[in-house]
Amino acid sequence: xxxxxxxxxxxxxxxxxxxxxxxxxxxxxxxxxxxxxxxxxxxxxxxxxxxxxxxxxxxxxxxxxxxxxxxxxxxxxxxxxxxxxxxxxxxxxxxxxxxxxxxxxxxxxxxxxxxxxxxxxxxxxxxxxxxxxxxxxxxxxxxxxxxxxxxxxxxxxxxxxxxxxxxxxxxxxxxxxxxxxxxxxxxxxxxxxxxxxxxxxxxxxxxxxxxxxxxxxxxxxxxxxxxxxxxxxxxxxxxxxxxxxxxxxxxxxxxxxxxxxxxxxxxxxxxxxxxxxxxxxxxxxxxxxxxxxx
Amino acid sequence: xxxxxxxxxxxxxxxxxxxxxxxxxxxxxxxxxxxxxxxxxxxxxxxxxxxxxxxxxxxxxxxxxxxxxxxxxxxxxxxxxxxxxxxxxxxxxxxxxxxxxxxxxxxxxxxxxxxxxxxxxxxxxxxxxxxxxxxxxxxxxxxxxxxxxxxxxxxxxxxxxxxxxxxxxxxxxxxxxxxxxxxxxxxxxxxxxxxxxxxxxxxxxxxxxxxxxxxxxxxxxxxxxxxxxx
Numbered sequence: 130x131x132x133x134x135x136x137x138x139x140x141x142x143x144x145x146x147x148x149x150x151x152x153x154x155x156x157x158x159x160x161x162x163x164x165x166x167x168x169x170x171x172x173x174x175x176x177x178x179x180x181x182x183x184x185x186x187x188x189x190x191x192x193x194x195x196x197x198x199x200x201x202x203x204x205x206x207x208x209x210x211x212x213x214x215x216x217x218x219x220x221x222x223x224x225x226x227x228x229x230x231x232x233x234x235x236x237x238x239x240x241x242x243x244x245x246x247x248x249x250x251x252x253x254x255x256x257x258x259x260x261x262x263x264x265x266x267x268x269x270x271x272x273x274x275x276x277x278x279x280x281x282x283x284x285x286x287x288x289x290x291x292x293x294x295x296x297x298x299x300x301x302x303x304x305x306x307x308x309x310x311x312x313x314x315x316x317x318x319x320x321x322x323x324x325x326x327x328x329x330x331x332x333x334x335x336x337x338x339x340x341x342x343x344x345x346x347x348x349x350x351x352x353x354x355x356x357x358x359x360x361x362x363x364x365x366x367x368x369x370x371x372x373x374x375x376x377x378x379x380x381x382x383x384x385x386x387x388x389x390x391x392x393x394x395x396x397x398x399x400x401x402x403x404x405x406x407x408x409x410x411x412x413x414x415x416x417x418x419x420x421x422x423x
Numbered sequence: 424x425x426x427x428x429x430x431x432x433x434x435x436x437x438x439x440x441x442x443x444x445x446x447x448x449x450x451x452x453x454x455x456x457x458x459x460x461x462x463x464x465x466x467x468x469x470x471x472x473x474x475x476x477x478x479x480x481x482x483x484x485x486x487x488x489x490x491x492x493x494x495x496x497x498x499x500x501x502x503x504x505x506x507x508x509x510x511x512x513x514x515x516x517x518x519x520x521x522x523x524x525x526x527x528x529x530x531x532x533x534x535x536x537x538x539x540x541x542x543x544x545x546x547x548x549x550x551x552x553x554x555x556x557x558x559x560x561x562x563x564x565x566x567x568x569x570x571x572x573x574x575x576x577x578x579x580x581x582x583x584x585x586x587x588x589x590x591x592x593x594x595x596x597x598x599x600x601x602x603x604x605x606x607x608x609x610x611x612x613x614x615x616x617x618x619x620x621x622x623x624x625x626x627x628x629x630x631x632x633x634x635x636x637x638x639x640x641x642x643x644x645x646x647x648x649x650x651x652x653x
């Protein structure tokens with residue numbers, strides 16, 4: 130039982146990270162209708178910014194905030210110079226998907242160019258200690274990840290549901306032409322969405338780096354888990370990203386431990402989840418069904 | 424507007440259009456499918472690049488972005504209504520007031536919910552789940568939320584039952600009587616449109632082929648033949 134709880138808590142901590150990345154994916158899906166393949170690399174790049182600021186002697190929490198600001202800039206810039214010139218993602222979805230793959234490669238190379246190919250060490254944001262409850266050790270870092278995720282998710286919820294800016298972002302997502310006709314500056318809001326997605330990704334990177342080592346490829350596995358999370362939760366649902374993140378995190382931690390044959394395939398549960406959801410409930414747990422009025 | 428030319432890519436749709444709308448005037452542009460009606464409105468609202476002069480209140484609108492055109496006082500209800508389906512009725516109205524920064528937005532939402540009782544009954548319903556007529560009324564109410572001085576209205580009768588269309592026009596007439604907003608309407612339903620408007624233009628293949636007071640065009644032989652089916 131203790132062993133199981135231990136494995137469970139590891140899964141919850143990982144799941145919170147997948148959910149953070151998932152939140153960013155959902156924000157971009159809502160505005161473009163597409164998956165952003167560069168989401169993980171944007172997170173990696175801005176985590177390097179965190180590291181650089183921290184390395185200058187700035188306390189880590191402040192460095193994280195600086196990294197989020199930098200990440201916002203990276204996301205916004207990526208939209209302005211790479212995504213927007215290609216055209217309307219609703220008209221040319223494939224072209225924009227290719228651009229996000231290009232951004233993936235570009236950011237990865239840029240990070241290697243700037244910070245080299247050796248892994249850097251980023252200390253855990255919440256320290257390396259933990260608490261022990263009934264024989265189960267829980268790292269502060271895992272608890273911190275869950276709390277930070279809750280704050281981020283609540284922040285996004287309030288932004289989208291309670292502010293005029295969020296209302297405009299939802300309007301752009303639902304019908305960008307009509308939003309434009311009522312005077313909403315659509316390109317600016319799309320840029321804002323990309324910036325926010327990258328900023329929230331920074332946090333996912335900050336929680337990933339201490340365990341895996343801060344390197345240019347560190348977010349690639351996390352991105353696949355993030356895809357699995359939002360596939361399960363529903364591409365356009367923030368709540369879905371959170372729930373999906375935890376389910377994927379727990380499944381990826383528990384299944385290899387207890388199901389024979391999965392020991393050496395840590396990614397398999399996530400892929401099986403993606404496949405099962407797409408087969409039996411393509412809109413995910415909380416996503417909106419695509420209904421076409423004819 | 425003077426000598427308006429516009430098109431999509433290399434396809435030119437409008438060939439030098441001259442068209443006037445006075446303050447508070449109700450003007451209709453009649454024309455068949457593909458004559459350039461929608462293109463005309465899209466050129467005015469900045470959704471399309473155009474050549475020629477578009478002047479509103481003494482100010483040139485050329486090269487302005489759609490949001491700047493709205494700010495200038497022009498609202499556009501697109502063909503197919505353009506309600507934002509994933510937002511509720513109230514949210515649609517609120518987004519309609521995006522360019523406004525005053526404190527009367529909430530009061531205006533109540534005002535339009537009273538003016539269109541069907542909207543008032545469905546304040547928190549998603550726009551996408553409403554009937555076509557309700558969506559058309561929502562689209563019109565949303566356009567008025569920006570307090571425009573000119574409303575561009577693209578085929579409000581499209582896909583609506585005749586009774587519903589009549590209701591939409593009745594409501595619109597009440598509103599313009601009260602607000603004094605000028606309307607540039609494009610329509611295929613000539614009977615209704617000519618009853619509604621004071622003046623009319625007839626557009627054919629990107630050129631104006633007839634114009635005059637609506638009452639006069641109603642009795643014009645070519646118009647009757649082409650659009651009234653008499």
